[in-house]
Amino acid sequence: MMKPGTLILHVAARFLVPLQLVFSIFLLLRGHNEPGGGFIAGLVASGAFALYLFTFGAAVTRDLMRVDPRNLIGIGLLIAMISALPAWFHGQAFLTSQWWPILLPGGTEIKLSTPLFFDIGVYVTVLGSVMTMLVALTETEER
Amino acid sequence: MQLAVLLIFILAACVPWLYGKHKDRTSKLLALLPAGLTLWFAQFIPDIASGNTIVHEHAWIPGLDISFTMMLDGLSLMFALLICFIGTFILIYAGNYLKGHPSLPRFLVILMSFMGSMLGLVLSDNLITLFVFWELTSITSYLLIGFNHHQADVRKAALQGLIVTVAGGLALLAGLVMLASAAGSYSLQEIFNSNQVLTEHPLYVGMLICLLLGAFTKSAQFPFHFWLPNAMAAPTPVSAYLHSATMVKAGIYLMARLQPELGGTALWMALLTSFGAFTMFTGAFLAIRSTDLKKLLAYSTVMALGTLTLLLGIGTELAMMAFAAYLVGHSLYKGALFMLAGIVDHETGTRDVTQLGGLRYLMPITAICTLVAAFSLAGLPPLFGFVAKELMLDALVQSSLSKWILLLVIASAALGVAVAAIIAIKPFFGTLQNTPKKAHEAPLELLAGPVVLTTLSLLMGLMPGLAGQWFVLPAAASVWAQPIDGYLSLWHGFNWALLISLISLGLGILVFKRWDSVRSILSLLNPLIQRGPEAGYFRFMDGIVYIAQWQTSLLQNGSMRSYLRSIILTFVLLTGYTLTQRYQLHWNWDVSVYLHEIIVALLLITAAVTACITHSRLGAVAAMGVVGYSIALFFTLFSAPDLAITQILVETLTVILLVLVLFRLPGFGNISTTAERGRDAAVAILTGTLITLLIMITIDIQLFPPISDYMIENSQPLAYGRNIVNVILVDYRALDTLGEIFVLALAAMGVYAMIKFRPDTAPGANQYAGTLILPPKNLSASSTEDTQPSTLSKQSLSSSTKLSKNKQEGN
Numbered sequence A: 001m002m003k004p005g006t007l008i009l010h011v012a013a014r015f016l017v018p019l020q021l022v023f024s025i026f027l028l029l030r031g032h033n034e035p036g037g038g039f040i041a042g043l044v045a046s047g048a049f050a051l052y053l054f055t056f057g058a059a060v061t062r063d064l065m066r067v068d069p070r071n072l073i074g075i076g077l078l079i080a081m082i083s084a085l086p087a088w089f090h091g092q093a094f095l096t097s098q099w100w101p102i103l104l105p106g107g108t109e110i111k112l113s114t115p116l117f118f119d120i121g122v123y124v125t126v127l128g129s130v131m132t133m134l135v136a137l138t139e140t141e142e143r
Numbered sequence B: 001m002q003l004a005v006l007l008i009f010i011l012a013a014c015v016p017w018l019y020g021k022h023k024d025r026t027s028k029l030l031a032l033l034p035a036g037l038t039l040w041f042a043q044f045i046p047d048i049a050s051g052n053t054i055v056h057e058h059a060w061i062p063g064l065d066i067s068f069t070m071m072l073d074g075l076s077l078m079f080a081l082l083i084c085f086i087g088t089f090i091l092i093y094a095g096n097y098l099k100g101h102p103s104l105p106r107f108l109v110i111l112m113s114f115m116g117s118m119l120g121l122v123l124s125d126n127l128i129t130l131f132v133f134w135e136l137t138s139i140t141s142y143l144l145i146g147f148n149h150h151q152a153d154v155r156k157a158a159l160q161g162l163i164v165t166v167a168g169g170l171a172l173l174a175g176l177v178m179l180a181s182a183a184g185s186y187s188l189q190e191i192f193n194s195n196q197v198l199t200e201h202p203l204y205v206g207m208l209i210c211l212l213l214g215a216f217t218k219s220a221q222f223p224f225h226f227w228l229p230n231a232m233a234a235p236t237p238v239s240a241y242l243h244s245a246t247m248v249k250a251g252i253y254l255m256a257r258l259q260p261e262l263g264g265t266a267l268w269m270a271l272l273t274s275f276g277a278f279t280m281f282t283g284a285f286l287a288i289r290s291t292d293l294k295k296l297l298a299y300s301t302v303m304a305l306g307t308l309t310l311l312l313g314i315g316t317e318l319a320m321m322a323f324a325a326y327l328v329g330h331s332l333y334k335g336a337l338f339m340l341a342g343i344v345d346h347e348t349g350t351r352d353v354t355q356l357g358g359l360r361y362l363m364p365i366t367a368i369c370t371l372v373a374a375f376s377l378a379g380l381p382p383l384f385g386f387v388a389k390e391l392m393l394d395a396l397v398q399s400s401l402s403k404w405i406l407l408l409v410i411a412s413a414a415l416g417v418a419v420a421a422i423i424a425i426k427p428f429f430g431t432l433q434n435t436p437k438k439a440h441e442a443p444l445e446l447l448a449g450p451v452v453l454t455t456l457s458l459l460m461g462l463m464p465g466l467a468g469q470w471f472v473l474p475a476a477a478s479v480w481a482q483p484i485d486g487y488l489s490l491w492h493g494f495n496w497a498l499l500i501s502l503i504s505l506g507l508g509i510l511v512f513k514r515w516d517s518v519r520s521i522l523s524l525l526n527p528l529i530q531r532g533p534e535a536g537y538f539r540f541m542d543g544i545v546y547i548a549q550w551q552t553s554l555l556q557n558g559s560m561r562s563y564l565r566s567i568i569l570t571f572v573l574l575t576g577y578t579l580t581q582r583y584q585l586h587w588n589w590d591v592s593v594y595l596h597e598i599i600v601a602l603l604l605i606t607a608a609v610t611a612c613i614t615h616s617r618l619g620a621v622a623a624m625g626v627v628g629y630s631i632a633l634f635f636t637l638f639s640a641p642d643l644a645i646t647q648i649l650v651e652t653l654t655v656i657l658l659v660l661v662l663f664r665l666p667g668f669g670n671i672s673t674t675a676e677r678g679r680d681a682a683v684a685i686l687t688g689t690l691i692t693l694l695i696m697i698t699i700d701i702q703l704f705p706p707i708s709d710y711m712i713e714n715s716q717p718l719a720y721g722r723n724i725v726n727v728i729l730v731d732y733r734a735l736d737t738l739g740e741i742f743v744l745a746l747a748a749m750g751v752y753a754m755i756k757f758r759p760d761t762a763p764g765a766n767q768y769a770g771t772l773i774l775p776p777k778n779l780s781a782s783s784t785e786d787t788q789p790s791t792l793s794k795q796s797l798s799s800s801t802k803l804s805k806n807k808q809e810g811n
Helices: A007-030 A038-056 A058-065 A069-084 A114-142 B002-042 B045-049 B074-097 B104-123 B127-145 B152-183 B188-193 B204-218 B227-233 B236-245 B249-262 B266-289 B293-314 B317-348 B364-378 B384-398 B403-425 B444-462 B464-480 B496-513 B515-530 B533-555 B560-582 B595-613 B617-637 B641-662 B674-700 B707-719 B724-732 B734-756 B789-810
Strands: A099-103 A109-113 B054-056 B059-061 B070-072
Touching: A007 A038, A007 A114, A038 A058, A038 A114, A038 B641, A038 B724, A058 A114, A069 A114, A069 B734, A109 A114, A114 B641, A114 B724, A114 B734, B002 B070, B002 B074, B002 B104, B045 B074, B045 B464, B070 B074, B070 B104, B074 B104, B074 B236, B074 B249, B074 B317, B074 B444, B074 B464, B104 B127, B104 B236, B104 B249, B127 B152, B127 B204, B127 B227, B127 B236, B127 B249, B152 B188, B152 B204, B152 B227, B152 B249, B152 B533, B188 B249, B204 B249, B204 B266, B227 B236, B227 B293, B236 B293, B236 B317, B249 B293, B249 B317, B249 B464, B266 B293, B266 B403, B266 B515, B293 B317, B293 B384, B293 B403, B317 B364, B317 B384, B317 B444, B317 B464, B364 B384, B364 B403, B364 B444, B384 B403, B384 B444, B384 B464, B384 B496, B403 B496, B444 B464, B496 B515, B560 B674, B595 B617, B617 B641, B641 B724, B707 B724, B724 B734
Parallel strands: none
Antiparallel strands: A099 A109, B054 B070
């Protein structure tokens, strides 16, 4: 029922999708201190791919994503689970956060931490879940 | 000791890999571990024999008083040695018995896991840990009985064993919790060492009955004995290991373990002696009716388990000695006999004793081993079975039991002798009969176990003093909870026990001579036996299925609206009741409200009402969107940007989903009657009222200082984050988030499965799969209550199914 989008949509999608994806990663990374975080960022990224999906169809979107959205779910859960493990090496409770601040030359400090990895896991899981549903629905439509 | 248990599980996990490399040698390699563990446990023998207890502590969940502490005393050492020692030969045996079977690795994995669970069970000091291993043995037993799962009757037998033992396990858990709360500790050590008299505790009767239910079901005591003979559907190594030597003795182990604390009361004695004696007789009686070698052995195992329970019930020092000796003796000869029965089955192709005969020249070693083991079963000198039986009879004669029980014992002993004679003589003597397979002697791997076990029976019978001092008496002392002053000997002199032995021997031989006529007389009783406890089990299972069908059709009728209604009404009733009972409502109106807040609220209300009464789907969707965005506006007004962003994104994605399914939805119409709409409206209003009240109360009543203050204060110093919502999500409450993303993943998988695996897309799929999705008449017309993706996809599915059907009809 859905025809490939109009020219305006095509052009807009080409430019908007990368922007949205970058914005989602921005939201993900700043989430610990400013509004944002893995869940929101995952939804934004899903929105980006959804736009692409509407414009170009399921097959092209799958190509763009490279990874099957179903696999993304598993990868996301795995990342979240792995982030829970480092605490065990310190004899602390499951999921206790660990921080490894890295001081770059020039005074910038990068704070690597398990909550960050956990958030990335959430991000990937949300993206995978939403896209699994959307792609599956779209493929039903296209048939 | 923890390592010993864990090693078995680790090795079990390596089996598929090992099998890939070593094929048929795998089981022999695996057997090295229990063999090594046998030696390792054997080094503790002198220490344990001198009355010590070895405890290896390890905390597991200290907050719940659950530890992985292991305790080794006489009783657990005896069990541990039996498990590892017999397990070694079972593994070797199984490797040959199931040689070339495509599922051999799976079998070995489960068998090893069982070995680990059983070892954990007898070594656990903590009651909860013990229970965990207990249930693990039930589950592995289920998997092993059902090994040939392509046969329906095998699956049925496996399920029966599982349901009976797990139902008992449930009672056991209750019993253990009662025991722990009465004794004040989950640790067996601490329970033993405390001075509390548990037998006078008000919970005593309850806990005893629950614990005994667990033990009786596991150890196949009457009226739960029926699952054990059916479990013979398992491959023979399993029958030899689980269903005679080890697992079925778990219940016996538990009773023996708790005997010092719970035993000795009139109730304990009455229950154990009566059930034990009756089980013993039932086993012997049912055994004599059977012609299948394994069934014969299974029923005689039931008889032995009854005897052990009876001895525990008597509870004298002599009875404890008899208990330990009988247990060891039985494990040795019964394990051997099962393996020998398996050999006969394997080599001839039949287990029916009436079709076997004259095998002694073809299978000489098997014949000799069977003869020796059966001698032990019959309790003939100079085998260890004789020592055990004399002690058992001695303990019975010297106890104050009623003469009826003694009569049952004599009858059972006589039948036991007959069973032994049938097993030893029928297949091997007389004229050679034609068998499905050409019989010849079994290979070494199959014979190793029986030969070693029967030799051990013989050696221990010849040197009962030595076996007793190092092995049997320490176990008896653990059960008796005091050092035992006694020794085992082959010859007890002329006494009542010997007389009873002789009488039963004579009677047994008589029964054996007239076995055919005895069987035909007993077959008259068949109608009665068919109405036995097993019939009760089937009626119980039918009842469960009936109730399940009834409640499924009541609760899970496939209508989204009825699901929502029952969930919401339950919530309203329970919460509402608590609310009205516990809290007084104070109207607290001094909240300052700004004009713009009132405007947004009015917008929200108008949109919600519009969504309910509109006559266009697009209108309803738009109205719901307005509701969602208004809520997001509220979040923004009350400075919760994260929530606002999330709300807006979810609303947007909902619109996207709707666009995808919009054209597939059935035409908009009023499906429900006015009365139904009125009822739904009432439910909705009730819920709204309750939620409003709840919010007002949370503002009004503060039972505890709100946790948000703590989070605000510590978010920066502890979690290095200024966004508290995010800190809560990924740090404070990360475990909750982890659970939630798993739920999200599952929901996505569910949606995917519903979309992709439909009857018209998946060939051969269940034709009813489509009906799991809402039937059209229950479709909520306006779909105002929920715009969740899953609902939408459900609706789209049912309608698309319908569409495709129409298409087919059109063609």
